[in-house]
Amino acid sequence: MPTFTIVAGARPNFMKIAPIIHAIQKQQKNGKNLKFRLVHTGQHYDKKMSGDFFEQLNIPEPNANLGGGGGTQAEQTASIMVAFEKELMENPTDLVIVVGDVTSTLACSIAAKKLCIDVAHVEGGIRSGDLSMPEEINRMVTDSITDHFFTTSEIANENLRKSGFPESKIHFVGNTMIDTLIAQMPRFQKPEGAIFDGLEKEKYFVMTMHRPANVDQEQKLKAMIDAILEGTQGLPIIFPVHPRTAKNLQAIGIDAPNLHMCEPLGYLEFNYLVKNAKGVITDSGGITEEASVMNVPCVTLRDNTERAETIHLGTNELVGTDPAKLRPYLEKIMNGDWKQYQGIPMWDGKTADRIVSILMETYQ
Incomplete structure (x- = not known):
């Protein structure tokens, strides 16, 4: 039975992991043998930045909270790496799923790969070209050791190709944050x-x-x-x-x-x-x-x-x-003279289903 460890650390992560969890739960209800473990790194620890998202997005309480908030970039990275390494040694997994470009994404990817555990990066391949942004460093380092890229756009795909990654690692699936947006829109509240x-x-x-x-x-x-x-x-x-x-x-x-x-x-x-x-x-x-x-x-x-x-x-x-x-x-x-949304390919609310289907084929 394949086991996946899903990592969330900061506010944007929660919108991105929610549909993946729901897609796994749907497969479990259909009788598929899948297990997941949810790890909250604690990078954001204010309730408005963290707890509310678990409640509003119907995400189960995390199996572990690493308490990695606070400190400088280096201190936070180190704290999360130490705690996540211990988490992985105590709870073996087939794959670590990281999302986005926050400190937790980088720290948990490094800890996983040093233990020879596969890493999947949801939202892999995006680039700003601005190395003054901590997020850009996080993206580049995470992608350099990633086994499976789940990408949001053809632009991201091309960035990865230019970096020399094979097509077999690149999975153009869409945007899980838009899955959440489409699913939750009827529940928006003033x-x-x-x-x-x-x-x-x-x-x-x-x-x-x-x-x-x-x-x-x-x-x-x-x-x-x-x-x-x-x-x-x-x-x-x-x-x-x-x-x-x-x-x-x-x-x-x-x-x-x-x-x-x-x-x-x-x-x-x-x-x-x-x-x-x-x-x-x-x-x-x-x-x-x-x-x-x-x-x-x-x-x-x-x-x-x-x-x-x-x-x-x-x-x-x-x-x-x-x-x-x-x-x-x-x-x-x-003046009301603004361009209109043209539609972005694969941003259709079904990204997480595509991700979980690929994972099920890969880790049987």
Whole structure:
């Protein structure tokens, strides 16, 4: 009986593992001999960033929590590697499944391969080309030791081919995060709180910002917020604030009546807001995917992206980190002159089924 260990560590991971778990459970109900063990590395340990996702996405409680949160990048990587090595030695497995590009993805891949255990990377092959991003290092190192790549796009496939990986390792299956989005859309719910009560459909913006290039320099952060406030012409802006951003916003004293800062939201609440927004302003990668599939205009405050398909076929535009370049994009959104979602191949809600079918054929 094949046994798979599925790793989740940070907020985006939970949306990506949920459909894989559900697809395995479906095969188990059909009488297939499959076992999985869910390991939470503890990289994000705030309830809003972790526990809520298990509840909302109907994921079982993890079999183990490694408690690997906190510390520097190196400290966190080391802590997770030590704990995950022990986990694998006590609970042997045929395959470790990692998702995305967070510290846990890198740490658990290395620990598994040093124990001669196969690694499958869900969302393998994506690249931004920006080595200043920790996530890019995580992607490159993880992919260099991966046995099975489950890819989201033809762009990712080509990146892997250029790196010399054989076609037999590359499985173009789609995007498990979109599986979750499609499955959960009927359950989206409006967040509770006074700042959400008066919101009207397509008459507000959703914003997220957390990357160092945007939030670590106080004057640049102030200039970006000012440009956003000007370009959105007084419409409400809902801004779930990452802890590092909150600290820096306090220092520069931003105060605008239409800028509504709030705690990080649950998955169902946040995507309710995105689905009904006039537009999204973000420096996140995953949100650009969700906004595109929901046909919501999205501007990305980054100089590069590892999700180019959201620009070519989705509703995303790469604006950069210069506040002066933002105005024409926001004008287009305000004027209703934005491109429409074209449909991204394989982003159809069936990715996890394809992944589990391949795993069942490979590990019989």
